Amino acid sequence: MESIELTANDGVRLAATRFAPSGKATAVVVLPCAMGVKQDFYFPFAAYLAEHGMAAITFDYRGMGRSVPAAFRRSLRGFKADLFDWAERDYNAALHAAKAWHPDVPLLVIGHSLGGQLPGLVPDNHLIDGILTVAAGSGYWRENAPQLKRIVWFIWYFAVPVYTRLFGYFPGKKVKKVGDLPKGVIHQWSQWCRNPHYVVDAHGAPLRDGYDRIRVPLLAMSFTDDEMMSRLGIDKMHDCYRNAQVERRYIKPSDVDARRIGHFGFFRPQFKATLWQQAVDWLEQRAQTKLHSQAGRHGMA
Template sequence: MHAVSLKSTDGTPLSARVYESVGVPQGSVVIGGAMGVRQDYYAKFAEWLAGQGWRVTTFDYRGSGDSAPASLKGFRADLYDWTRDYEAAIDHAHAALPDAPLYLLGHSLGAQLPGLLNNQHKVSGLLSVAAGSGYWRENAPQLKRMVLYFWYVAVPVFTRLFGYFPGRKLRKVGDLPAGVIMQWRKWCLNPRYNLGAEGEAARVSFARARFPVLALSITDDELMTLRGTQSLMSFYENAPRKIERIAPSELAVRRIGHFGPFRTEQETKLWPRMAEGLRTLPGAAV
C-alpha cells in the first residue's frame, strides 16, 4: 500500500491509498465508503482484494478521515462535492490502468453516489454492498424508531450549534460537514431519496448509467432493508442490475449487519463472495 494525494475537480486535496496487486492486475477497484466511515475501515479488505489480483484504491471524502481539516466548523462541502471527490479517485485509478476494467465497490453511500458521476464512462460496473435508498420509511425497523428525532431534532439543532454535525460526540454517524448532513437530511426525508430531492437533473444522471450493478443485500442489516435496496436499484433504470440476498446462516456466521461485510472475520466467508461478484459483474442481468 502507498498513500497518494489527489485533487478533486475544484482543487480540494484528498487523501487516498493504493493497494497494488501481486503480479499483473486484472483491473482496478475503487472503494466508495459509507457515510462517516474512514478509508481505514476498508484497509484489510483492500489489502486482501489486492492479493486476489486487483489494483485497489480507497479515499476519504473531503471533510472526513485524512481529508478533514483541523476543524469542520464552517467547512463547506455537500454530497455533490463528495461525488466530485469520487470522480477524482476514479480518474486516478483509470489513468493508472486505462485499458483494464474499473469497478466500483460501493458500501452504502458509496453505491448511492455513482449515479451522479460525470465520468460514468470510465466505470465498468458497480458492486453495491449493504446499500439502498436512505428514505426513512424504508429504513430497518430499529432505525425507523428513532430516525425522525435524528432528522428533525438532533441534526438541525446540533449542526447549527456547532457549525458542523458533531457525530462523534453524539455517537451517531461521525463528524460531518454541515452541508453534507443537511443535504443528506433532505434526501432521507424524500420518498424518492436523492432523485426526489434533487429533481430531474439527478434522475437523468442516474438514467445515463449503463454499467452493470450487482447489489448484495444483507438480511440482518440494521439500517438498510430489501425494499430500500430495490428502490436504489430502480434509480439505475437503464443499467443491467441484479440483487442477491445474503443471510448469515449461508456463511455459517452469527451476524453480518451493515458494517460487518468488511470485518476481518469475513475473510474466508463473505470476502470471496464479494470478489466473485466483481468477477461476474459484466454478466449482471435485470
C-alpha cells in the same frame, strides 16, 4: 499499500491509498466510503483484492478522515462541502486516478452504503465497467429498517437542525451518530432522507439522469439483518439503476455460517472465505468479460 493524494477538479486535495497486486492487475477497483466512515475501514478488504490480482484505491471525501485540512481538525465549523461535492468532485477524482493508474484494465467500483448510492451523480460514471454495492439502499426514513425507523425521525427533525445550529457542523462524535460531518453534507443528507425519492435536487425533484447513463453489470449484496436498510429501501435504490444489468443477492447470516452480518459486517475479515470470495468471483468474472469484449472489438478492427 501506498498513501497518495488525489486532486479534485476544484483543486481540493484528498487523502487516498493505493493497494497494488504483486503482478499485472486484472482490474482496478475504487472503494468509496459509506457516510461517516473513514477509508481505513476498507483497508483489509482492499488488501484482499490486491492479493487476488486487483489494484484498489480507497479515499476520504473532503471533510472526512485524512482529507480534513489541518485548520479544521478541531472543528468542521465553516468547512464547505455537500454531497454533490463528494460525488461530482471527490468520487470523480478517484475514478480518474484509478483509470490513470491502470488505463488498460476494467475499472470497477465497490460502493458501501452511500458509496453505492452516489454513482448516478458522478459526472464521468461512463468510466465504470461494473459496480458492486454492499448494503446500499435508500435512506428515506420511512423505509429504513424497523429498529432504525423508530429513532431516526428524531435525528432528521430535531438533532440535525439543533446540533448544526449550535456547532456549525454535525458533531457526530459527541452524540455518537455517524461521526462529524460538514454542515452542507448533513443538511443535504437530511433533505434526502426526508424525501421518498431520496436522491433529489434542492427543490426536492428526483435526480435520475445520471443513473440512467449507467448500463453496466451491477451486483447488489444486501443482508437480511441490516440494522439500517430494509429490503424495500434496497430495492428502491437499485430501481434507480434501471438501465444497468442488476443482480440482487439478499443474504442471510446463516447462508455464510454467521450469527450476524449487519450494515458493516461484510468488511470484517471473518468473511474472507464467504462474502469476500463471492465478491471477488463476481469482480473477476466482470473483468474477464470486459477484457474479452475489448479483445474481440480490437480483433474485428
